[in-house]
Amino acid sequence: MFEYAPAPESRSIVDIAPSYGLFIDGSFVPASSSGGVFKTVNPASEEVLAEIASAGADDVDLAVAAARRAFGPWSALPGAERAKYLFRIARIIQERSRELAVLESLDNGKPIRESRDVDLPLVAAHFFYYAGWADKLAYAGFGPDPRPLGVAAQVIPWNFPMLMLAWKIAPALAAGNTVVLKPAETTPLSALFFADICRQADLPPGVVNIITGAGETGRALVEHPDVNKVAFTGSTEVGRQIARSIAGTRKRLTLELGGKAANIVFDDAPIDQAVEGIVNGIFFNQGHVCCAGSRLLVQESAYDEVLTALKRRMSTLRVGDPLDKNTDIGAINSAEQLSRIRELSEIGAAEGAERWSPQCDLPSQGFWFAPTIFTGVTQAHRIAREEIFGPVLSVLTFRTPDEAIEKANNTPYGLSAGVWTEKGSLILAMADKLRAGVVWANTFNKFDPTSPFGGYKESGYGREGGRHGLEAYLA
Amino acid sequence: MTATTTSRLPDVSGSAFNLRSFLHGLPGVDKVGIEARAAALGTRSVKTTAKAAAIDLAIRMVDLTTLEGADTPGKVRALSAKAIRPDPAEPSCPSVAAVCVYPSMVPIAAEVLAGSGVHLASVATAFPSGQSPLEIKLADTRDAVAGGADEIDMVISRGAFLSGRYDHVFEEIVAVKEACGSAHLKVILETGELGTYDNVRRASWLAMMAGADFIKTSTGKVPVAATPPVTLVMLEAVRDYRAQTGRQVGVKPAGGIRTTKDAIKYLVMINETVGSDWLDPDWFRFGASSLLNDLLMQRTKLATGHYAGPDYFTLD
Numbered sequence: 001m002f003e004y005a006p007a008p009e010s011r012s013i014v015d016i017a018p019s020y021g022l023f024i025d026g027s028f029v030p031a032s033s034s035g036g037v038f039k040t041v042n043p044a045s046e047e048v049l050a051e052i053a054s055a056g057a058d059d060v061d062l063a064v065a066a067a068r069r070a071f072g073p074w075s076a077l078p079g080a081e082r083a084k085y086l087f088r089i090a091r092i093i094q095e096r097s098r099e100l101a102v103l104e105s106l107d108n109g110k111p112i113r114e115s116r117d118v119d120l121p122l123v124a125a126h127f128f129y130y131a132g133w134a135d136k137l138a139y140a141g142f143g144p145d146p147r148p149l150g151v152a153a154q155v156i157p158w159n160f161p162m163l164m165l166a167w168k169i170a171p172a173l174a175a176g177n178t179v180v181l182k183p184a185e186t187t188p189l190s191a192l193f194f195a196d197i198c199r200q201a202d203l204p205p206g207v208v209n210i211i212t213g214a215g216e217t218g219r220a221l222v223e224h225p226d227v228n229k230v231a232f233t234g235s236t237e238v239g240r241q242i243a244r245s246i247a248g249t250r251k252r253l254t255l256e257l258g259g260k261a262a263n264i265v266f267d268d269a270p271i272d273q274a275v276e277g278i279v280n281g282i283f284f285n286q287g288h289v290c291c292a293g294s295r296l297l298v299q300e301s302a303y304d305e306v307l308t309a310l311k312r313r314m315s316t317l318r319v320g321d322p323l324d325k326n327t328d329i330g331a332i333n334s335a336e337q338l339s340r341i342r343e344l345s346e347i348g349a350a351e352g353a354e355r356w357s358p359q360c361d362l363p364s365q366g367f368w369f370a371p372t373i374f375t376g377v378t379q380a381h382r383i384a385r386e387e388i389f390g391p392v393l394s395v396l397t398f399r400t401p402d403e404a405i406e407k408a409n410n411t412p413y414g415l416s417a418g419v420w421t422e423k424g425s426l427i428l429a430m431a432d433k434l435r436a437g438v439v440w441a442n443t444f445n446k447f448d449p450t451s452p453f454g455g456y457k458e459s460g461y462g463r464e465g466g467r468h469g470l471e472a473y474l475a
Numbered sequence: 476m477t478a479t480t481t482s483r484l485p486d487v488s489g490s491a492f493n494l495r496s497f498l499h500g501l502p503g504v505d506k507v508g509i510e511a512r513a514a515a516l517g518t519r520s521v522k523t524t525a526k527a528a529a530i531d532l533a534i535r536m537v538d539l540t541t542l543e544g545a546d547t548p549g550k551v552r553a554l555s556a557k558a559i560r561p562d563p564a565e566p567s568c569p570s571v572a573a574v575c576v577y578p579s580m581v582p583i584a585a586e587v588l589a590g591s592g593v594h595l596a597s598v599a600t601a602f603p604s605g606q607s608p609l610e611i612k613l614a615d616t617r618d619a620v621a622g623g624a625d626e627i628d629m630v631i632s633r634g635a636f637l638s639g640r641y642d643h644v645f646e647e648i649v650a651v652k653e654a655c656g657s658a659h660l661k662v663i664l665e666t667g668e669l670g671t672y673d674n675v676r677r678a679s680w681l682a683m684m685a686g687a688d689f690i691k692t693s694t695g696k697v698p699v700a701a702t703p704p705v706t707l708v709m710l711e712a713v714r715d716y717r718a719q720t721g722r723q724v725g726v727k728p729a730g731g732i733r734t735t736k737d738a739i740k741y742l743v744m745i746n747e748t749v750g751s752d753w754l755d756p757d758w759f760r761f762g763a764s765s766l767l768n769d770l771l772m773q774r775t776k777l778a779t780g781h782y783a784g785p786d787y788f789t790l791d
Contacts, residue, residue, distance in 0.1 A: 002528060002746050002754060007520035113518060272711050273508030316747045325520040422503040442505050 007325040009112045014103045016189065019051040022059055022212060023195035025066035026205025032058045035213065040188055043109035044322050044331040044366040052188050055211040060180075060220040063209040067151040067178040068226055070206030075148045075176035079135030086131035086173060088201040093124045096197070100190060104162055105322040107189040109331030109367070110285055112323050115162075122447055123166040126465075129449035130170035133470060137175060140467050146474040148176030149252060150228030155218045156191075157234045158184035158333050159288035159389075164233050165191055167464045169208060170449075175473035177229065178207045182221055184234075185214040186334045219245070227251060229473065233290075236387075236413075236458050254462025254472045256290065256454060258387040259415030261436065262408035263293030263444060264398075267302035269420035273442065275309045278393070281418060281444040283317060283371050286329055287391040288337075290459070291416035293444050295384060296373075296395045297404055303397055307375065314371055315358040329391060332367040341369050341390035348374045348383035353394070379410055387413070401426065405433045414456025418444045437463075482720040487684060488649070491642040498641060498680060504672035504708055513703035519743045523777075526739070530774045533738040533766075534561060536756045537571040538596055538727065540764045541580075541791070542603075542695065551580045554791045555587035562771050563789065565778075571767065572756040573626060577602070578619040585623030596626035596661070600651055603665075603694035605630035609647060616654040627655050628762075630663040630694060631678065637669070641681055648685035661689035661727055661760075664709075667699030672708050679712035689725035691762065700730025701762075707744055714749045723752065729762025735773040738766060 019037070021028040031037070034056030039048045055063070074082070093100065100123075101116040110119075137146050152172045156164035161183055172179050183191035195210045211217060215238070222230050222242050232242050233256040246253060263281045265274050281293025298306050322330035332338040349355050353374040362368040369390055377384050377394040384394045398404040408417055417436040419427050431439040437454045440446060447453070452468035454460060462472050487494040521529055539558045541550060555574050562568040573594035574584050581597050588595055597619035601607035607615075616627055629651050635643040652660045662682040666675050682690050690709055693700040706728045713724045726745075732738060738761060745753045753759050771788050 002532075002742070002751065003525060004519060004521055005523045005525040007522050117518070269502070270505035270508060271502040273505040273512070276508055276512050325518075422505075442508060 004326050006321070008321065009102055009323045009325055011102055011106060011323060013099045014106065016050050016103070016106075019053075020188070020192050020212070021053045022055050022063070023192065023208075023210040024059070024063045025209065026199065028195070032056055034058055038185060038214070040107060040186060042106050042366075043186075043333050044363070046366055049107060049189065052185075052212045054213040055182075055217045055220075057220045059211060060217065060224055063180045063211050064151055064153075064221075064224050064226050066206035067180050067209055070204055071150055071178045074178055074204060074207050077176075079137060082173060082176065083131045083134035085201055085203050086127050086134060086170065089197060089203070090124050090127035090131060092197050092200055093120070093127060097121070097124065100162060100193060102323065103193060104190050105330070107187050108158065108161060109322050109333050111327040111330040112325055113327070114285060119160060119163050122449070123162050126163075126166040126170045126449045130174040130469075133171075133467075134174040137470065137474065140470050140474075142471055142474050146175070149473060149475055150177060151226060152177045152179045152229040152231060152473065153221045153224065153227040154179055154181040154231045155222065155234065156181065156183055158187040159285060159290070161187040162190040162194070165194055167233075167469070168231050171464070171469045172473050173207065175470055177473050180209045180211060180221060180227075182211050182213060182218050185212070188212040222246065229253075231472065232256070239460060252472065254464070255460035256462070256464060257458060257460040259290045259292065259413045259455065259459050260295055260385065260387050260411050261291055261293045261413075261416040261418070262295045262297050262411075262434075263418040264297045264404050264408060264420065264430065265299065265302065265306055266419075266421035266423075266426065267299040268422045269302070270422060270442065271302070271305060271309055274420040275306065275313050277418060277420060277442070277444040278310055279313055279317070282393040283329055283391050284445050286332055286369070288333060288389055289445065291438060291445070293416070293418050294388060294393060296393055297398050297407055298395060299404075300397045300399055307395070310373070311356065311358070314373070317358065317360070317371055319360050319368065319370060320363060329371060332369050332390060335367055337389065338367040338369060341388055341392060344383060344386060344388045345372060345392055348377070348381065348392075348394070351381050351383070353377045353381055353383060379407060385411065401430065405430065409433075409435045412458040415459040416440065484684065484719055488645065491640075494641045494645060494681075495639070498677040501676055501680060504676055506672055509672055509704045509707060513707045513744070516707070516744045516747060517703060517740045519740075521739050521743065527774075527777050529739050529742050530735060530770050530777070531569055532754065533735070533742060533761065534770050534774070535569045535572060536760050537767050537770070538573045538575045538729075538760045538762050539571045539767060540575040540695070540729075540762055542575070542577060542598060546577060546580055548580070548583045550791065551576055551583045552587050555584045555593075557789055557791055558593045559588070559591045561767055562774070564787070565775070568771070568774065572760055575628065575762065578615055578622065578624070581619050581622035581624045594626050595624050596628055597622070597624035598628045598630075598694070600629040602628070602630055603696040605632045606634065609650060612647070613650060613654045616651055620654070620656055620658050624658060626659045626661060627651070628661045628663055628691060630665060631682065633665050633668045636674070636678060645681055645685045648682060648687060652686040659688040660686065661691045661725075662687040663691045663694055663729075665694055665697060666692045666701075666705045667697045672704065675705055675708045676712055679709050680716065683713070683716045683724050687724060689727050689760070691727040691729055693728075693730040693762070695730035695762065701728030701732055703740060703744060706741060707748060710745065710748045710753070713753070723758060725758040725760065726753065727760040727762055732761055732763050733765050734769050738770065
């Protein structure tokens, strides 16, 4: 193999302050005494990037009050005026996309080629897309005069910090709501940079408020009595708690939770492209993707061919420095997540599945996990049922299309699925029967702001993206 | 070249039905997927030492080509001299792999190249259309070999292929291969005229099963020449063919590759698709006329830190 010399993206384009406060009512303020501070680290090196304020209950009060004050004037603006702000934000994101991509890779550990080529373009696209809807809400199919809900409390995860922010904030603002958003405690930086973008765009104070902190902060936000709408993306466990805590209130709720997607490969599939799709399905973003294709279902008659090709392809994956432009797989986001991935992998091996990883040298500093597949997995294995949220693929087999459907649907989740076959009629028949919010055919992990995304069963309810994404923010 | 060791392929010669069944039984190629993969491979960032190594390797893989109606002995002599020593100012610069000319020019080039180690390739078989009777193609081939060519670039009959007469194409390649004697046979699929990636894969297998030592994308005489996705399909084909038969076949994209950047993208594609076994002029070539000077310019830039103008490099 010819070795590529390191090609690191310069981090000097990003200016990270030593400490950050909360973004409330248009300005950065320190957290009140009840909060405190925590550190955010670069998972690839464990270097501390910045000290972050932790919002306590009174900070949440301030943020929600600011959003409430801003709601009246913001929702009264003509849609075309709100659109101007959203377009402006989208353009600033494009202008600052290299800076934001580097920041995202530093704080999250994802490879720069993904933050640069996937995340940031999609972030800008979401703002552009919903900017276009702001003055056309009456034509979105939700009645002639849809109204915004009020103050939206939004809690987002650490796997796509900037993209999840865009998914939440863009439709909320387009519909006339104001927001208080809490990013994940391991990846707060891009949201704080977004706060700066809001100032740069002259967005009226209070329309967007960013509060940082861990689970307690999120709980205080979600349970705040003056919140009209809660949107959460994250684990099924936390989703359940949220649903319980707001039951009986008038708050509206959308949840986008875990997944254990089936990626189904038939024996007539375009094998080389299917293998690409399998790799993309599970190793994209280190497998930190709720719709990751973490259960590979291969038709038995193509099993050897697919597995040989998959192992060969996995051997070319480059694991290492997220800021190297040639890195395919970056760092695991946190020590906590790494230990969970390790634990579930140990369980897989203990349950008798065969574990395989390509030869790869992992850096000594930081949180790393080699791309891994488990073969000989059955529906009875825990690794076939539980979401691992890491670069770990479970390989199962099936014999007929009916069996594929049965196995694919035999899960508490239902966020996404993939079908690989050259036969168009089979694709349509499968898509009809798979209980999943998204079914990809001969591709995987493709996102677009125009396309609604969301789950069945324990993967949550409500849809984000597209015209459907507006519905969650309109009455 | 590696001899056939264990072929697990059916014998398809002499049966149009078997040949067709085999070719249509190959896994399909998804257009969106193959193009996305080729584009992704094109985003590798090859810098500094890796770039220097890649440039020298690319130079060693060039089939320096002139295929014009206006070719003259003078032009061919100049080109052959350049093939041996591409950069007269820089003795460390390697020679290219081969010079590629029309059969009538073979003796001229052979004279200059004698003893240099640079191979001599000739396009025979009624290049570029392939629309001539077989006897003429065979005579063309024998002429070129007799004149001193040790590599023959033949074109397939795209008409026959597209009308489903795979057996006809197969037998033609077998016959030309025999006429080549000890010369290596590169089979030009003219992928720009085949229309689909499925056809590219089928034509690749057809050529390999008929005895091709190399499969080559294009003549350079139709609007669409070598593209990264087409080359990727062909690389997958030679990889899978070797896995089935033990015999290794080379790949040659030709036409339209003009810059160092493009050439490096192809090297990355080899590296990550078929591996280092093909990162060698014996197994991969660039059919190019203008690529060499850009490689030389970039080579000088890396060595000296600044660009030299085109006048610092020989025309041909």
